[in-house]
Amino acid sequence: MADAFLSLSHISKSYAGVQALDDVSLIVKPAEIHCLVGENGSGKSTLIKIIAGVVSPDEGQIVINGKPFPRLAPMDAIREGIQVIYQDFSLFPNLTVAENIALNYELSRNTRIVRWGEVRRLAQAALDKIGVRLPLDAEVESIPVADKQLVAIARALVQNARLIIMDEATTALTEKEIRALFGVIRNVQRDGVAVLFVSHKLNEVLEIADKAMIIRNGKVVVDADAAALDRNKLVYYMTGRRIDEADYDYVPQSKQPLLEVSHLSSPGNFEDISFSLYPGEIVGVTGLLGSGRTELALSLFGVLPAMRGEVRIDGQLVRIRDIQSAIRHGIGYVPEDRLTEGLFLDQSINRNIVIRTIDTLRQAGGLLSPARLEAHAREWINNLSIKTSNPELPVKSLSGGNQQRVVLAKWLASKPRILILNGPTVGVDVGSKTELHEIIKSLAGEGIGILVISDDIPELLHLCNRILLMRRGRLAGMFERAVLDENKLTTLLTESTTIGSAVPSPQVQ
Amino acid sequence: MLKKLFSRQETLVGITLVALCLLIGTINPVFWTPGNWFDLARSATVTGIFAIGVLIVLVSGGIDVSFTAIAVFSMYTTTVIMNQIGFQGGMVAFFALSAAIGALLGLINAFFIARFRLPTLIVTLGTQSLFRGFLLFVIGSKIIRDLPPGMAQYSGAFLFTVTDARGITVGLHSAVLFLVGVAIIAQLLLRHTMLGRSIYALGGSREAAERAGFNLVRTQVFIYAFVGVLAGIAGMIYGGLNRQANAQDIVGQELDVIAATVLGGASIAGGRGSVVGTLLGVLLVTVMSNSLILVGIPSIWQRVVIGAIILIGTAVPAIRALHTARRANVDIEPVPAE
Numbered sequence: 001m002a003d004a005f006l007s008l009s010h011i012s013k014s015y016a017g018v019q020a021l022d023d024v025s026l027i028v029k030p031a032e033i034h035c036l037v038g039e040n041g042s043g044k045s046t047l048i049k050i051i052a053g054v055v056s057p058d059e060g061q062i063v064i065n066g067k068p069f070p071r072l073a074p075m076d077a078i079r080e081g082i083q084v085i086y087q088d089f090s091l092f093p094n095l096t097v098a099e100n101i102a103l104n105y106e107l108s109r110n111t112r113i114v115r116w117g118e119v120r121r122l123a124q125a126a127l128d129k130i131g132v133r134l135p136l137d138a139e140v141e142s143i144p145v146a147d148k149q150l151v152a153i154a155r156a157l158v159q160n161a162r163l164i165i166m167d168e169a170t171t172a173l174t175e176k177e178i179r180a181l182f183g184v185i186r187n188v189q190r191d192g193v194a195v196l197f198v199s200h201k202l203n204e205v206l207e208i209a210d211k212a213m214i215i216r217n218g219k220v221v222v223d224a225d226a227a228a229l230d231r232n233k234l235v236y237y238m239t240g241r242r243i244d245e246a247d248y249d250y251v252p253q254s255k256q257p258l259l260e261v262s263h264l265s266s267p268g269n270f271e272d273i274s275f276s277l278y279p280g281e282i283v284g285v286t287g288l289l290g291s292g293r294t295e296l297a298l299s300l301f302g303v304l305p306a307m308r309g310e311v312r313i314d315g316q317l318v319r320i321r322d323i324q325s326a327i328r329h330g331i332g333y334v335p336e337d338r339l340t341e342g343l344f345l346d347q348s349i350n351r352n353i354v355i356r357t358i359d360t361l362r363q364a365g366g367l368l369s370p371a372r373l374e375a376h377a378r379e380w381i382n383n384l385s386i387k388t389s390n391p392e393l394p395v396k397s398l399s400g401g402n403q404q405r406v407v408l409a410k411w412l413a414s415k416p417r418i419l420i421l422n423g424p425t426v427g428v429d430v431g432s433k434t435e436l437h438e439i440i441k442s443l444a445g446e447g448i449g450i451l452v453i454s455d456d457i458p459e460l461l462h463l464c465n466r467i468l469l470m471r472r473g474r475l476a477g478m479f480e481r482a483v484l485d486e487n488k489l490t491t492l493l494t495e496s497t498t499i500g501s502a503v504p505s506p507q508v509q
Numbered sequence: 510m511l512k513k514l515f516s517r518q519e520t521l522v523g524i525t526l527v528a529l530c531l532l533i534g535t536i537n538p539v540f541w542t543p544g545n546w547f548d549l550a551r552s553a554t555v556t557g558i559f560a561i562g563v564l565i566v567l568v569s570g571g572i573d574v575s576f577t578a579i580a581v582f583s584m585y586t587t588t589v590i591m592n593q594i595g596f597q598g599g600m601v602a603f604f605a606l607s608a609a610i611g612a613l614l615g616l617i618n619a620f621f622i623a624r625f626r627l628p629t630l631i632v633t634l635g636t637q638s639l640f641r642g643f644l645l646f647v648i649g650s651k652i653i654r655d656l657p658p659g660m661a662q663y664s665g666a667f668l669f670t671v672t673d674a675r676g677i678t679v680g681l682h683s684a685v686l687f688l689v690g691v692a693i694i695a696q697l698l699l700r701h702t703m704l705g706r707s708i709y710a711l712g713g714s715r716e717a718a719e720r721a722g723f724n725l726v727r728t729q730v731f732i733y734a735f736v737g738v739l740a741g742i743a744g745m746i747y748g749g750l751n752r753q754a755n756a757q758d759i760v761g762q763e764l765d766v767i768a769a770t771v772l773g774g775a776s777i778a779g780g781r782g783s784v785v786g787t788l789l790g791v792l793l794v795t796v797m798s799n800s801l802i803l804v805g806i807p808s809i810w811q812r813v814v815i816g817a818i819i820l821i822g823t824a825v826p827a828i829r830a831l832h833t834a835r836r837a838n839v840d841i842e843p844v845p846a847e
């Protein structure tokens with residue numbers, strides 16, 4: 001039997017009286033793939049930090065390679081072969097792929113003179129090991145996010161990693177890219193390297209893991225073979241409650257479409273897109289990254305104005321030339337990357353909520369009344385049950401799910417008629433996701449037309465009454481919810497050839 | 510490969526430079542005389558050395574506006590000291606002393622920047638005033654024309670001289686060797702040492718550089734001390750070539766130098782820039798400011814033209830980047846024939 005590479009026993013840690021970890025034990029053997037699953041705040045990050053030597057536990061033992069480490073320092077962890085790939089990958093955007101892979105290793109060897117031949121050789125060897133091809137001389141800034149992750153994995157391997165810890169490895173990836181990542185992980189596994197996925201996303205867990213550990217409120221709830229778990233059990237263990245979501249039940253409210261898009265084109269981004277959106281509808285727009293789905297959304301919101309085609313709102317021809325005109329026509333857009341595009345992270349929750357409607361809250365003389373702003377913000381904090389002790393705290397103090405609610409609140413405050421949600425639950429844990437879904441469904445119930453851009457298949461099937469499939473900038477099909485199931489949509493999404501059996505919706509001319 | 514070459518700022522600046530030379534040379538053949546070229550080299554030397562320093566700071570993600578104050582401080586103080594001790598030796602000692610004073614002042618910048626992590630612009634704005642004020646108030650503000658002999662003779666230290674058709678003797682000044690040397694050292698440093706790569710790493714992502722285990726304090730101390738040395742040398746060259754030590758000189762040029770460096774492809778946001786690009790940027794600006802007069806553009810227009818070139822030169826890559834970002838790389842299938 002293979003000896004354990006890493007063994008944590010009875011680890012406890014508390015911060016200022018809050019028990020972050022309570023008697024957690026974990027054994028990782030070489031070439032094992034583990035998943036550590038838990039909602040935000042469950043203690044996963046503390047556990048990673050303890051393994052990486054960044055945080056010392058209050059109690060418990062750490063044994064790596066048979067050696068006990070009473071006080072594990074970050075350098076010890078690295079020397080023993082523990083590599084953490086953080087969610088942001090910690091890459092250098094201005095340096096080439098090759099240099100990013102080799103630099104940390106060269107640094108740890110105290111290299112003084114850089115030999116570029118050696119850098120390329122190291123990088124190529126690491127990429128060969130994981131079985132991927134990347135342009136060695138491309139700047140990391142210019143490569144897609146999935147490739148950046150591969151660069152981070154290759155970098156870990158160059159440093160002789162025996163255990164790679166991947167924090168939220170799949171959050172930014174599409175389904176297809178996740179498949180490719182799993183292929184890479186299996187290659188790494190073949191060389192005896194263990195992998196610990198840390199995630200709050202469920203689908204991936206069962207597919208690749210040998211073992212899964214679920215923690216909740218700092219305690220281990222389940223530590224089992226992955227094969228013994230299914231998705232419902234996972235959700236139950238993570239949240240401590242069974243979540244039964246009812247799929248969205250669309251009731252037609254009007255014969256007049258809210259939004260009609262015909263032959264919309266933006267060269268280089270998408271071509272000839274036609275569809276309509278009725279009040280109360282939730283229409284999904286899906287496709288792989290690069291299918292043009294985000295560009296379509298940006299175009300409807302005036303960020304990337306379309307070159308050709310027509311947009312009608314309530315039957316009236318409108319021109320969306322810029323963001324201001326989109327807003328005037330009652331269109332709201334919740335971006336994919338809320339951190340950089342949707343929020344002022346350092347500003348208070350209150351201020352973030354009122355930013356869109358601040359003009360309407362002006363009093364005589366154009367002055368703002370803080371009390372009035374606060375009352376307005378409080379209304380939305382209550383409406384969307386944003387969990388915060390103090391709305392004057394900066395938005396970055398909130399969890400992912402609550403941040404997303406602030407973005408929503410900001411838009412809802414301006415009473416949009418059409419809401420475009422790009423990846424509404426990316427990076428949000430299971431419990432919050434369900435609540436966000438409920439909010440979206442009730443908004444649609446009030447007559448708002450909602451476009452949901454997502455490649456989260458269960459989410460699409462759950463929320464949408466119709467789904468548009470985009471492929472390489474074109475509309476590849478439009479499906480009623482009723483004709484789809486998870487397998488069918490997955491196949492449609494990942495298929496690269498044109499599909500023959502598309503069931504056209506009545507709205508397509 | 511060719512496409513990549515043409516997308517580089519260095520290539521653009523190089524082409525513009527060649528085109529400009531051809532244009533000016535066609536209108537006025539005087540441009541092609543050795544005298545004009547030696548003059549250009551002499552003008553580019555001080556700016557060039559400054560610009561290499563600016564390049565290193567910009568790559569690290571910082572900005573330094575104090576190097577001109579360091580230059581004049583080092584040069585003037587060196588002159589005063591040498592005069593007082595009655596130093597009779599050669600110019601090497603002047604450079605050594607001036608460089609040492611520059612390094613010391615650079616360390617003051619480094620102290621605030623690396624130790625207290627203050628924003629580099631604020632620190633160097635502060636030290637610029639501080640160094641200059643200290644110089645004028647404590648050390649002296651009079652123009653010194655009575656130079657120590659080593660320094661007084663420096664302006665005649667030509668590498669070689671030629672006598673042109675009209676019988677005028679012109680020479681290439683040896684100071685240009687400093688520029689060549691500094692450029693080679695900077696190129697080796699930035700491209701081939703781990704210290705140089707740590708400067709790029711710091712400018713690319715400070716957090717990633719910390720996580721990788723770079724000693725960033727050491728890197729920053731080196732950067733600002735090195736820039737101080739370069740400023741000390743450049744200041745001394747300036748004083749020697751002008752045959753006077755003027756405490757009011759040099760300060761005020763810093764933005765032109767930064768602009769030339771940015772024109773050469775260094776990113777104000779950090780992480781990007783090359784020695785070759787910087788030299789091309791400096792040459793372009795030097796040719797413009799020295800040679801417009803040759804084509805009949807009055808010198809009062811020089812500032813306008815230089816400003817325009819810098820705006821265009823930095824706007825073109827920015828616009829192109831924006832354009833690329835907007836054109837997402839969606840591979841659209843051809844429309845099937847109806």
